[in-house]
Amino acid sequence: MEGGRIRLRSEEDDLELEILEETVVQGVTYILVTDAKEGEDGVCYVMKDTSAPEDEEADFSFAEGEEAERIMDIFAELLSEEDITIER
Numbered sequence: 001m002e003g004g005r006i007r008l009r010s011e012e013d014d015l016e017l018e019i020l021e022e023t024v025v026q027g028v029t030y031i032l033v034t035d036a037k038e039g040e041d042g043v044c045y046v047m048k049d050t051s052a053p054e055d056e057e058a059d060f061s062f063a064e065g066e067e068a069e070r071i072m073d074i075f076a077e078l079l080s081e082e083d084i085t086i087e088r
Contacts, residue, residue, distance in 0.1 A: 006033060006047070006060065020044070021075050030063065032075040044086060046071045 008015045017033035024030070029049040036042020046068045051059035063071055076086045 006031070008060075017045070021078055023071070023074055023078065025071065025074065029058075030071050030075075031060065032072075032079075044072075044075075046075070 004019050006017050006019055008017065015035075017035055018038070019031050019033050021032045022029065031047050031049075032044055033047055034042045034044045046063040047060040048063045048067075048071075049058050050061050051057065062068075072086065079086065
């Protein structure tokens with residue numbers, strides 16, 4: 001993570017996402033990221049930190065299914081006071 005952004009690297013491409021919010025649930029760190037530029041609409045994704053405590057760099061993967069839905073509810077509540085609306 002770099003100052004509110006996270007860079008995902010693959011063999012084909014690099015993708016940079018903006019971090020909107022972070023929370024910890026049952027000891028697992030989750031971040032809400034978007035592909036949109038500030039002030040624009042975009043798609044949000046829930047990612048979770050899957051790295052080991054001794055790892056120097058965080059290793060994030062996309063949360064899926066019920067886990068993603070549950071965490072998205074938490075993020076929606078956290079962001080309800082800000083000017084960010086999460087639509088599903």
